[in-house]
Amino acid sequence: MEELMQYVWLHRLWLAGEMATNDGRRVAVIDVGQQNRDAGPDFFNAKVRIGDEMWCGNVEIHVRASDWHRHGHDSDRAYDSVILHVVQYDDCPIHTGDGRLIAQMVMPCARDFSQRYAEFINNRANELACAAELRGLSPVMVRDWLDSLAFERLYAKADAIGDRLRRSAGDWEQAAFVTLARALGAGINGDAFERVASSLPLRLLHKHCDSLLSLEAMIFGQAGLLADAPSMPYVEQLRREYDFLALKFGLKAPESIVWRMSRMRPASFPHRRLAALAQMAYGGFRLMRDVLEVENENAARNLFHFDLTGFWTTRCSFTAAGVSRPSAFGASTVDMLVINVVAPLLMAYGSVTSDESLTDRAVDILEHLPGEKNRFTSDFVAAGVANPNAFTSQAMVQLRRNYCDVRKCLYCRLGHRLLAVRVKP
Numbered sequence: 115m116e117e118l119m120q121y122v123w124l125h126r127l128w129l130a131g132e133m134a135t136n137d138g139r140r141v142a143v144i145d146v147g148q149q150n151r152d153a154g155p156d157f158f159n160a161k162v163r164i165g166d167e168m169w170c171g172n173v174e175i176h177v178r179a180s181d182w183h184r185h186g187h188d189s190d191r192a193y194d195s196v197i198l199h200v201v202q203y204d205d206c207p208i209h210t211g212d213g214r215l216i217a218q219m220v221m222p223c224a225r226d227f228s229q230r231y232a233e234f235i236n237n238r239a240n241e242l243a244c245a246a247e248l249r250g251l252s253p254v255m256v257r258d259w260l261d262s263l264a265f266e267r268l269y270a271k272a273d274a275i276g277d278r279l280r281r282s283a284g285d286w287e288q289a290a291f292v293t294l295a296r297a298l299g300a301g302i303n304g305d306a307f308e309r310v311a312s313s314l315p316l317r318l319l320h321k322h323c324d325s326l327l328s329l330e331a332m333i334f335g336q337a338g339l340l341a342d343a344p345s346m347p348y349v350e351q352l353r354r355e356y357d358f359l360a361l362k363f364g365l366k367a368p369e370s371i372v373w374r375m376s377r378m379r380p381a382s383f384p385h386r387r388l389a390a391l392a393q394m395a396y397g398g399f400r401l402m403r404d405v406l407e408v409e410n411e412n413a414a415r416n417l418f419h420f421d422l423t424g425f426w427t428t429r430c431s432f433t434a435a436g437v438s439r440p441s442a443f444g445a446s447t448v449d450m451l452v453i454n455v456v457a458p459l460l461m462a463y464g465s466v467t468s469d470e471s472l473t474d475r476a477v478d479i480l481e482h483l484p485g486e487k488n489r490f491t492s493d494f495v496a497a498g499v500a501n502p503n504a505f506t507s508q509a510m511v512q513l514r515r516n517y518c519d520v521r522k523c524l525y526c527r528l529g530h531r532l533l534a535v536r537v538k539p
Contacts, residue, residue: 115202119175119514121158121524122202122223124149127533129222136204137219139165142248147173154192162198164217171197178203178219195400212480231533235521241493247532250498256499259527263510268476271458272465279462281312288316290402290459294394298387299453302374306384310337311391319395326423329392331355336367337388343432349424380430381444389426390442405459409475411482414456418448449483453504480505490514 121296122128123146133141140163147160155172162169172195176182179201187193194210199218208216234243242248248256275289282288295311296304312412313336334340343349359365373384380386394401401417408414421427443451443536457476464472483490485501491509495501501510513526523529 116175116181117203117223117524119177119200119223120149121514122221123157123173123175125530128222129513131222133219133222135164135198138219139217141198141217141219142167145380147489155196160197164198168196169217171195173198173200173202175221177201178205179208180206181209194389204289231523232522234529234533242497242514243521243523244532245493245497248494248499248528251531255531256528260499260506260509260513262509262527263512264480264505267508267512268458268461268480269465270512271454272462275458275462279357279466281286285403286324286463287315287399289462290397290405290455291316291399293459294401294451294455295391297451298391299384300382300450303384306337306373307387307391309371310388313365313368316395316399318365320398322359323395323398326392326396327351328355329395330358330389332359333392334385335360336365336385338367338371339373339385339388339432341502346432349432363535375431380434382447383430383434385431386422386426386429386442387538389422393420393422393442401455402459402463405456406463406472408456408460408479411452412478413453414479417442417456418451443530449504452488453478453508477505480508486511 126143126146135141135142140165144161145159147157147436150156150158155174157173157175160171162173172193174182174187174193174196176185176199179199180479182188182199183206187196189211190210191211194212194214196210196216199208199216200221201218202221202223204218204220208218209215227526275293278285278289278292282292289473292308295309299305299307309491310333314332319332331340334352335345340349340353340356343352345504356365365435375383404417405414408417420442422442423440427440444462444483457480460472460476460479464470464476466472481503481521485503486507486508488511491501491507491514493514494510499510516522517526517529523533
């Protein structure tokens with residue numbers, strides 16, 4: 115509730131009419147101040163007229179006035195500059211550490227606004243709290259917010275690539291290798307794939323890039339998938355090769371990797387996708403170079419159109435058959451890799467080099483890919499929000515994960531609009 119009160123103060127969503135302190139002095143808010151999310155008062159540098167005096171200083175907000183003591187503000191000199199204490203329940207007077215009585219005011223917040231906010235945040239996490247009201251919002255407002263979220267998500271992925279780039283001492287191909295691996299994990303195994311790729315410097319893979327068996331041995335060995343694999347000629351070859359290369363290069367598999375395969379389609383098993391990762395390193399891994407030459411979505415898709423060979427043409431794991439095609443990925447997986455690998459790499463490289471043509475190309479590619487159909491987008495579509503392309507569907511994923519599911523309705527433009535209308539007189 116305190117967060118809601120801060121939100122009401124920040125956006126001036128209190129009930130229209132006169133406001134007054136608990137001792138009857140009129141209050142006029144000239145400037146709500148700057149919100150502070152760190153230690154100290156909630157709002158800095160506010161300007162408030164209290165009675166006939168203009169005050170400039172900080173504002174603190176609590177549900178109950180007694181929270182001032184409960185939070186230890188009475189002994190914290192950082193709160194001596196508070197000029198107004200805004201509360202929902204006035205249960206005691208408040209003084210600064212030097213004994214000054216602080217002006218106190220009950221927040222005039224509309225009851226239905228508070229109730230609606232409670233409905234939003236208490237709704238079940240697997241539902242859109244505002245689904246029934248989305249159709250009533252301006253399409254322009256919805257479109258503008260989704261565009262912002264799509265860029266927010268794309269830049270977040272680019273920032274993650276920047277972190278990988280720093281960990282790999284500026285090696286773009288290594289960063290691309292880890293980025294590709296994480297995408298192959300498709301969320302459920304993303305962390306595991308990234309740990310495996312991060313444990314394998316490309317310089318080691320390049321030393322044996324002419325041997326697919328060596329590449330597969332290093333990748334499956336670092337993934338910890340050889341120890342429990344059934345005995346068969348191919349697996350025994352991998353084990354012998356990994357033992358040799360691990361000794362040669364001092365390889366040590368990451369500890370406690372957990373692979374999840376329940377309710378997963380066989381073609382998406384980590385074994386088959388690790389084999390695809392090895393195939394892409396065969397002959398030398400150069401994804402970053404190839405990405406920079408991509409001009410459109412079809413060229414981006416072609417980066418992932420290749421066949422697996424040997425054992426993996428008909429296998430999904432060391433034990434499970436189930437595929438009859440040698441192609442590494444299906445059409446939907448290819449589009450997923452373009453969305454999560456190609457576009458973010460272009461955005462990251464374009465941002466680092468200040469090349470707007472690359473960042474524009476990243477957006478253009480997403481706008482020409484079909485919108486994703488998944489649990490993140492389905493509820494928005496059902497609520498009347500169009501999902502024409504991957505740029506929009508990525509925005510929906512960002513909105514659902516970072517705002518809806520965690521009930522940050524106060525920070526969502528759509529939630530703000532739906533809540534703010536409740537305080538109109």
